[in-house]
Amino acid sequence: MGVVTVGELKTSISGKRSFRPSSTIRHAATEWPISDVSSDVTIEIGASSFALHKFPLVSRSGRIRRLLIEAKDATISRMNLSLIPGGPEAFELAAKFCYGINIEITLSNVAMLRCAAHFLEMTEEFVQKNLEARTEAYLKDTVLPNISNSISVLHRCECLSPVSEEINLVNRLINAIANNACKEQLASGLLKLDHNFPMKTMPNIEPETPSDWWGKSLSVLNLEFFERVLTAVKSKGLKQDMISKILINYTHNSLQGLVIRDPHIVRGSLLDMELQKKQRVIVEAMVSLLPTQSRRSSVPMAFLSSLLKTAIASSASTSCRSDLERRIGLQLDQAILEDILIPANSYGNNHGTMYDTESILRIFSIFLNLDEDDDEDNRMRDESEMAYDFDSPGSPKQSSILKVSKLLDTFLAEIALDTNLLPSKFIALAELLPDHARIISDGLYRAVDIFLKVIVSQESTK
Numbered sequence: 001m002g003v004v005t006v007g008e009l010k011t012s013i014s015g016k017r018s019f020r021p022s023s024t025i026r027h028a029a030t031e032w033p034i035s036d037v038s039s040d041v042t043i044e045i046g047a048s049s050f051a052l053h054k055f056p057l058v059s060r061s062g063r064i065r066r067l068l069i070e071a072k073d074a075t076i077s078r079m080n081l082s083l084i085p086g087g088p089e090a091f092e093l094a095a096k097f098c099y100g101i102n103i104e105i106t107l108s109n110v111a112m113l114r115c116a117a118h119f120l121e122m123t124e125e126f127v128q129k130n131l132e133a134r135t136e137a138y139l140k141d142t143v144l145p146n147i148s149n150s151i152s153v154l155h156r157c158e159c160l161s162p163v164s165e166e167i168n169l170v171n172r173l174i175n176a177i178a179n180n181a182c183k184e185q186l187a188s189g190l191l192k193l194d195h196n197f198p199m200k201t202m203p204n205i206e207p208e209t210p211s212d213w214w215g216k217s218l219s220v221l222n223l224e225f226f227e228r229v230l231t232a233v234k235s236k237g238l239k240q241d242m243i244s245k246i247l248i249n250y251t252h253n254s255l256q257g258l259v260i261r262d263p264h265i266v267r268g269s270l271l272d273m274e275l276q277k278k279q280r281v282i283v284e285a286m287v288s289l290l291p292t293q294s295r296r297s298s299v300p301m302a303f304l305s306s307l308l309k310t311a312i313a314s315s316a317s318t319s320c321r322s323d324l325e326r327r328i329g330l331q332l333d334q335a336i337l338e339d340i341l342i343p344a345n346s347y348g349n350n351h352g353t354m355y356d357t358e359s360i361l362r363i364f365s366i367f368l369n370l371d372e373d374d375d376e377d378n379r380m381r382d383e384s385e386m387a388y389d390f391d392s393p394g395s396p397k398q399s400s401i402l403k404v405s406k407l408l409d410t411f412l413a414e415i416a417l418d419t420n421l422l423p424s425k426f427i428a429l430a431e432l433l434p435d436h437a438r439i440i441s442d443g444l445y446r447a448v449d450i451f452l453k454v455i456v457s458q459e460s461t462k
Contacts, residue, residue, distance in 0.1 A: 040053055040054050040077065041053070041054050041057070041068075041077055041078070041079060042077060042078045042079070043079050043081055043091065043095070044078060044079065044080045044081070044082065045080075045081050045082050045084060045087060045088045045091055046082050046087060046088065048087075048088040050088075050091065050092070050095060052095060054068065056095075056098045056099045056100070057095065057098050059098065059126065059127060060097070060098045060122050060126055060127050060130055060131070061094075061098060061120040061121060061122050061126070062120070062121030062122070062123065062125065062126055063119065063120045063121040064079070064120065065126075066121075067079060081119075081120075083119070084116055084119050084120070085112060085115035085116055085118075085119055085160045085163045085164070086109075086112035086113070086115060086116050086160065089109075089112070090109075090112045090113065090115070090116040091116065093109065093113060093116075094113065094116045094117065094120055094122065094131060097122075097131050097134075098122075105134060105135060105138045107142075107143070107149055107152050107153060107156075108152075108156065109156075110135055110138050110139060110142075110143065110153060110156075111153050111156040111157050111160055111164060111169065112156065112160060113131060113135045114132070114135040114136070114139065114167065114169060115160045115163040115164055115167065115169070116131070117130070117131040117132040117135055118132065118163055118166070118167050119163060139153075139169075139172075143173070143176075144172065144173070144176040145176075145180070146180070147176075147177055147180045147181060147184070147214040147217075148214060148217055150173045150176045150177045150180070151177060151214070151217045151218060151220070151221070152217075152220075153173055154170065154173040154174065154177070154221065154225060154229075155220045155221055155225075157169060157170050157173065157225075158221070158222050158225060170225070170228075174225075174228050174229050174232050175232060177214075177229055177232070177233070178229070178232035178233045178235070178236045178238075179236065181214060181233050181236070181238060182233065182236045182237055182238055184214075185238060185239065185242070215242065215245055215246035215249060216246075216249050218230075218246060218249075218250055219249060219250050219253040219254075223254070223281065223282065223285055226250055227285055227288075227289065230243065230246065230247070230289050231289070234289075240291040240292075240297075240298045241298040243289075243291055243298075244290075244291060244298045244299045244300075244303075247286055247289060247290065247299075247303075248300070248303050250286075251282065251283075251286050251303075251307070254282045255279065255282055255283075255310065276313070276314045276315065277314075279310055279313070279314035280311075280314040280315065280316050283307055283310050283311045283314060283316050283320065284311075284316055284317060284320045286307060287307060287311070287320050287323050287324060290323075290327070293323075293326060293327055293330060294330065295330050295331055297327065297330070297331055299327065301328065301331060301334045301335050301336075301339050302338075302339060304324055304327050304328050304339075305328065305335070305338075305339040305340070305342070307324055308321065308324040308325065308328065308342060308359070309342050309343060311324060312342060312343070312344070312345050312356055312359065313343065313345060315345060321359070325359060325362050325363050325366065326366055328340075328363050328366075329362070329363045329364070329365070329366025329367045330366065330367070332363060332364065332366075332367040332404050332407070333367075333400035333401070333403045333404055335407060336407075337407065337410050337411060337414065340360055340363070340407070340411055341355060341411070341414065342355055342356045342359055342360065343355060343356065344356040344357075352420040353415075353418055353420045353421050353422075353425075354415070354418045354420070354421075355414075355415055355418070357415065357421070357425045357428075357429060360411065360429065361428060361429060361432065364404070364408060364429070364432050364433075365432070367404055368401075368432070368433070368434075401437050402437070402439065404433075404437075405433050405437045405438050406443060408429065408432065408433060409438075409443030409444050409446070409447055410443065411429075412426070412429060412430060412443075412444065412447035412448075412451075413443070413446055413447040413450055415429075416447050416448075416450040416451035416454060417450060417454060418454075419454060419458055421451075423451075423455075426451055430444060430447070430448065
């Protein structure tokens with residue numbers, strides 16, 4: 001459906017919008033506004049004003065009709081509609097529609113027009129195929145059946161609150177995204193099943209579309225809408241590995257430019273504190289949306305480590321940091337040194353050390369099941385999941401703890417270079433592992449040697 005151009009819209013110096021009709025259609029029935037009749041009402045929306053005629057408006061808009069009827073002055077000539085969703089742009093399109101001009105409904109304006117139609121009460125009560133019905137038909141046929149279109153329109157709803165919520169448009173879009181995403185997941189699973197069926201030949205198979213293609217589109221949404229969408233797809237049964245991919249992509253896009261500080265920003269300044277606040281809000285929200293904690297979690301270790309580093313740097317809540325520490329601890333055998341080199345918060349009580357050794361101590365304790373957490377989930381967890389068979393050299397659990405013991409010794413060698421590290425902190429970490437967790441103690445001896453040399457060097461310079 002194309003736009004019918006009926007003339008040149010111009011804005012005067014005063015900001016008042018008028019209409020100069022094209023000579024070829026000066027007497028057309030759809031001319032907007034009617035040129036040979038003086039306008040009898042001016043609609044004001046913010047700094048913009050529209051000189052129009054009452055009849056085309058009241059024939060389709062219940063709100064304008066009611067306001068004119070309720071006005072004590074029958075000759076009312078000015079009306080303020082500044083609260084209309086979408087502002088002057090939305091009203092201009094709605095007014096053209098009232099004049100019988102064929103407007104084009106698109107993904108970029110359907111949410112705005114639907115909200116404007118509700119505000120102006122452009123329902124079937126006044127005329128058939130009114131603006132509300134037209135926008136509803138477009139939503140039903142073009143938007144709601146399509147994930148990408150639904151995300152695009154949902155993004156437009158962010159600046160149309162509270163009307164977009166009142167008419168349930170936001171919830172409808174979120175539910176459509178969730179339902180279609182899970183249908184696509186099911187279809188993808190069935191397609192893979194067909195591909196794996198040995199008796200079926202499938203020539204000319206097209207390259208498979210990545211199953212998380214639509215998840216990347218969610219990065220355009222604000223945090224509130226993203227949380228609502230992800231909660232919805234989780235409740236509908238979307239797989240955890242898909243949820244993890246979506247979270248990682250959204251977090252990366254949201255924190256980009258915030259995690260890496262501008263070197264010109266003064267630490268402790270208002271701008272610095274504002275950046276920290278933004279980081280904190282994002283990280284706490286992402287952690288609350290992570291899949292259930294598990295040793296076989298689909299969330300990569302590098303991502304969990306990155307979240308924890310940002311959580312500490314932005315002074316996130318204790319519960320947020322504890323959640324991340326537990327998740328890292330449960331799958332610590334998958335970590336590399338970089339994952340546990342967690343910088344200390346310069347505003348915290350860490351004696352000026354480079355790394356947050358307290359956090360690392362808790363993470364390793366969780367892996368070793370040394371923490372005495374009486375949480376209900378811990379009591380319900382199968383004890384064998386956290387147990388280690390040190391007597392069996394071929395045990396996967398033993399191989400895991402040996403990996404962690406090497407990781408700890410490498411970490412000790414790294415932090416031993418920190419001149420601000422207290423001996424008590426170093427010793428606490430060095431003594432954390434039981435004796436039988438180390439087959440060879442060379443790594444530990446090396447770390448101790450480095451630490452002692454640093455202490456001696458400090459003493460000699462005093």
